[in-house]
Amino acid sequence: DSGVTQTPKHLITATGQRVTLRCSPRSGDLSVYWYQQSLDQGLQFLIQYYNGEERAKGNILERFSAQQFPDLHSELNLSSLELGDSALYFCASSATPGGGGAREQFFGPGTRLTVL
Amino acid sequence: QKEVEQDPGPLSVPEGAIVSLNCTYSNSAFQYFMWYRQYSRKGPELLMYTYSSGNKEDGRFTAQVDKSSKYISLFIRDSQPSDSATYLCAMGSEKLVFGKGTKLTVNP
Numbered sequence: 001d002s003g004v005t006q007t008p009k010h011l012i013t014a015t016g017q018r019v020t021l022r023c024s025p026r027s028g029d030l031s032v033y034w035y036q037q038s039l040d041q042g043l044q045f046l047i048q049y050y051n052g053e054e055r056a057k058g059n060i061l062e063r064f065s066a067q068q069f070p071d072l073h074s075e076l077n078l079s080s081l082e083l084g085d086s087a088l089y090f091c092a093s094s095a096t097p098g099g100g101g102a103r104e105q106f107f108g109p110g111t112r113l114t115v116l
Numbered sequence: 117q118k119e120v121e122q123d124p125g126p127l128s129v130p131e132g133a134i135v136s137l138n139c140t141y142s143n144s145a146f147q148y149f150m151w152y153r154q155y156s157r158k159g160p161e162l163l164m165y166t167y168s169s170g171n172k173e174d175g176r177f178t179a180q181v182d183k184s185s186k187y188i189s190l191f192i193r194d195s196q197p198s199d200s201a202t203y204l205c206a207m208g209s210e211k212l213v214f215g216k217g218t219k220l221t222v223n224p
Contacts, residue, residue, distance in 0.1 A: 002159065033212075042216035043160070043204065056211050090159055104150060105212065107159035 003027065004093050004108035012114045018079040021111045025072055025093030031055070032074040033094070033105055034066055038087040049074055050096070081115045088112050117142050122205055122215030131224050135192040139205035139215045142186065146213075149181050151190045152204040154217065160204055164190065195222045 003026035013019055025032050034046040036059075045058035049068035060066075063081075068074040078085060092105035122139045129135055137151075148167045152160035164179040166172045172179045180189040188207070192199055202217040 002161070004159075043214040045211055045213070048211065058211065088157075103148065104162055104165040106162060107152075109159045110157075112157075 002106040002108065004091060004106055006089075006091050006108035006111050008111060009109065010112050010114075012116065013081060014116055015081055015083060017081050017115075018077065019081065019113065021076040021078070021089055021091075021113075023074045023076070023091030023093075023108060025074070025091075026095075026106055029093035029095050029106075030072065031094040031096045031105075032068055032072070033092040034060075034074070034076050035090040035092065035107075036087050037090060037110075043090070046076070078113070083115050086113055086115045119143050119213045120205065120207060120215045123218055124216055126219040126221060128221045128223060129195055131195060131197060131222055133195050133222070135195050135199070135220060135222075137190040137192075137203050137205075137218050137220070139188050139207075140186055141188070141207055141213075143209075143213075144183075144186065145209045146207045147209050148207060148212075149179070149188050150206040150212070151177075151179055152206060152214075153199075154202045154204060156201075163203075195220075197222050197224050 005024045030051045033048045037043045046060040048056040066076045088110045090110045092107045094105045096103040151164040154160045169183045176193045178191040202219045204217045205215040206212045
């Protein structure tokens with residue numbers, strides 16, 4: 001158990017809908033990262049937050065957004081969902097000092113999103 | 117050229133074999149190198165982390181980094197059926213870039 005929790009485990013929804021994925025980092029970790037994993041693309045970095053502020057952006061679509069709250073949990077919002085958004089979404093956390101640098105990251109169990 | 121290349125396998129070996137997994141990369145700015153193990157439908161689990169060239173050993177696992185060749189390896193000694201998983205290399209400077217993973221099966 002990495003100490004990172006994610007809810008829900010599974011999510012089934014329809015095209016055009018909006019969903020929210022939630023992540024709680026390991027105790028004491030200030031950085032939270034979101035990744036998308038699909039069979040053809042592998043693990044793709046979406047976005048990083050450090051202590052409530054956006055720190056880095058990857059291949060995140062404009063339909064997707066995230067935030068990190070004062071208690072350090074994070075939410076990833078996916079809107080106007082398309083069939084191609086079906087994937088595993090992982091959250092990871094890190095004790096990266098200062099928020100920068102690709103230090104070791106600890107992953108949660110993921111949320112499996114299915115868009116029908 | 118992709119930033120990180122990893123042979124997807126699949127790789128199938130008998131129990132007790134030595135396994136060698138490899139990744140190459142193109143970005144000479146990468147400073148941090150990691151190996152993750154991912155069981156089916158689970159989150160990636162950090163196995164090894166290093167930020168320098170050379171070898172790092174942890175039990176049956178040895179990670180090698182050759183920055184001059186832009187090549188990293190993970191060796192698994194005395195492989196066990198429980199090692200059957202997908203192994204992902206990851207590396208970066210400001211953010212991590214992952215390989216697509218090598219699926220390993222260790223047969224009893």
